[in-house]
Amino acid sequence: MNDFFNKDIISIQDLDKAQLEVIYSETDKILEMESSQRREIARGKALGYLFFEPSTRTRLSFQAAMALIGGTSFGIADANSSSIQKGESLADTVKIMAGYSDVLVLRNSLDGSSRYAAEISEKPLINGGSGTEEHPTQAIQDLYTIRKEKQKIDGLKIGIIGDLKYGRTVYSLLYGLGNYDVDVHLISPESLKIRSDSTYDIKKGLSYTESTSLDEYIEDLDVLYVTRIQKERFPDEEEYMKVKGSYVIGQDIIKKMKDDAIILHPLPRLDEISSDVDSSPHAKYFKQAEYGKFTRAALLGLILNKDGF
Ligand code: NCD
Numbered sequence: 050m051n052d053f054f055n056k057d058i059i060s061i062q063d064l065d066k067a068q069l070e071v072i073y074s075e076t077d078k079i080l081e082m083e084s085s086q087r088r089e090i091a092r093g094k095a096l097g098y099l100f101f102e103p104s105t106r107t108r109l110s111f112q113a114a115m116a117l118i119g120g121t122s123f124g125i126a127d128a129n130s131s132s133i134q135k136g137e138s139l140a141d142t143v144k145i146m147a148g149y150s151d152v153l154v155l156r157n158s159l160d161g162s163s164r165y166a167a168e169i170s171e172k173p174l175i176n177g178g179s180g181t182e183e184h185p186t187q188a189i190q191d192l193y194t195i196r197k198e199k200q201k202i203d204g205l206k207i208g209i210i211g212d213l214k215y216g217r218t219v220y221s222l223l224y225g226l227g228n229y230d231v232d233v234h235l236i237s238p239e240s241l242k243i244r245s246d247s248t249y250d251i252k253k254g255l256s257y258t259e260s261t262s263l264d265e266y267i268e269d270l271d272v273l274y275v276t277r278i279q280k281e282r283f284p285d286e287e288e289y290m291k292v293k294g295s296y297v298i299g300q301d302i303i304k305k306m307k308d309d310a311i312i313l314h315p316l317p318r319l320d321e322i323s324s325d326v327d328s329s330p331h332a333k334y335f336k337q338a339e340y341g342k343f344t345r346a347a348l349l350g351l352i353l354n355k356d357g358f
Contacts, residue, residue: 053351057167058175061185061221066228075347090350090358091120097150098124114346147172188221190341202229210236211276213243218315227254234266238292267305275314299323
């Protein structure tokens with residue numbers, strides 16, 4: 050039996066390095082398969098999605114992944130169109146969806162929502178973003194992109210810049226990077242440094258520097274991971290206005306980068322990367338988004354098939 054069969058994916062901290070490597074190699078396998086072969090992986094299976102926060106890539110890439118491997122998907126893309134609007138509880142909604150599908154994906158603005166829902170669901174549940182806490186499948190896709198584009202993860206110098214306080218992708222990525230031998234530099238405004246309640250867990254796996262200046266590190270970085278300032282998570286608009294536009298990756302920054310350094314971003318991008326960077330060979334964020342379809346297909350294939358595929 051494979052490790053992932055019927056398992057929930059709530060935190061990337063629940064996966065070890067060997068398990069991450071299995072997902073990467075199964076992703077490579079799916080990329081190489083004939084489409085008729087891929088469609089056997091989830092034939093007759095259904096993915097139910099419950100998205101109570103906006104999403105483009107996560108929800109659509111899960112749907113695209115399920116279609117790629119021959120399954121089907123349906124769900125709630127907007128809380129206002131579901132009975133949650135009438136006052137139905139998350140618990141009841143999850144129970145109903147578990148009855149209709151073989152695997153669930155949940156996105157919710159509350160920390161702890163996925164772990165709570167997984168306890169209620171009789172079917173495996175994947176965290177598609179829980180509050181400011183974690184976004185494990187994004188991190189799997191980020192790690193896969195680094196491995197694919199740099200041919201390795203160990204030994205790299207990785208800068209993570211932007212909203213490190215509220216950006217859940219950052220936490221999952223840091224926990225995931227804890228399995229590798231990497232130098233991490235965290236760059237953010239003082240008020241958006243990573244939350245102190247998470248540093249204990251992050252430091253179990255890696256050491257990092259913290260700074261407000263990208264200039265200090267830019268010339269040495271192999272990977273620059275840029276994040277959006279998470280406006281919707283600020284308790285106060287005034288605080289957001291103070292940090293809005295803190296960092297903008299433009300041609301001036303690109304010029305300082307190593308020739309083979311790559312720029313990643315979980316997207317959506319607002320103004321933190323100028324659109325004229327998109328055509329630069331450093332820009333890998335659209336490719337990163339595309340890889341998400343394949344890493345999710347691999348993960349779904351493993352969760353749905355006892356002996357793998
Ligand atoms: C991220 C998220 O929802 O946390 N988006 C995504 O899933 N790719 C990042 C963000 O919203 O900034």
